[in-house]
Amino acid sequence: MKILTGNDLKTGAVVWWDGEGWSLSVNDAADTGEHGEEIMAREEALRRVNVPYLIEAERTEDGVRPAHIKDRIRALGPTVRPDLTLKPQDPAAIDWVI
Numbered sequence: 001m002k003i004l005t006g007n008d009l010k011t012g013a014v015v016w017w018d019g020e021g022w023s024l025s026v027n028d029a030a031d032t033g034e035h036g037e038e039i040m041a042r043e044e045a046l047r048r049v050n051v052p053y054l055i056e057a058e059r060t061e062d063g064v065r066p067a068h069i070k071d072r073i074r075a076l077g078p079t080v081r082p083d084l085t086l087k088p089q090d091p092a093a094i095d096w097v098i
Helices: 033-044 069-076 094-096
Strands: 004-006 012-019 049-060 061-067
Touching: 004 033, 004 061, 012 069, 033 049, 061 069
Parallel strands: none
Antiparallel strands: 004 012, 004 049, 049 061
């Protein structure tokens, strides 16, 4: 599956295209199919997101998992401070990155 990510222009937060707008949760990411480039161009022109780009991902029983480690880190949060990740109560959260 192909998903779209970028950074929110107002906050700088990592965001994921959910099919209608932008979400802070990678698990909300929608498969853009063959329309990724169109969505990316439109959203960048509307100045809702900074430097959007398409990535490969897969939907697992645990949610959406980006294929590349860089984007898994972007989805989870800091790897050096698990208490600051988006899953702070999950003791195995850091294992999700690798």
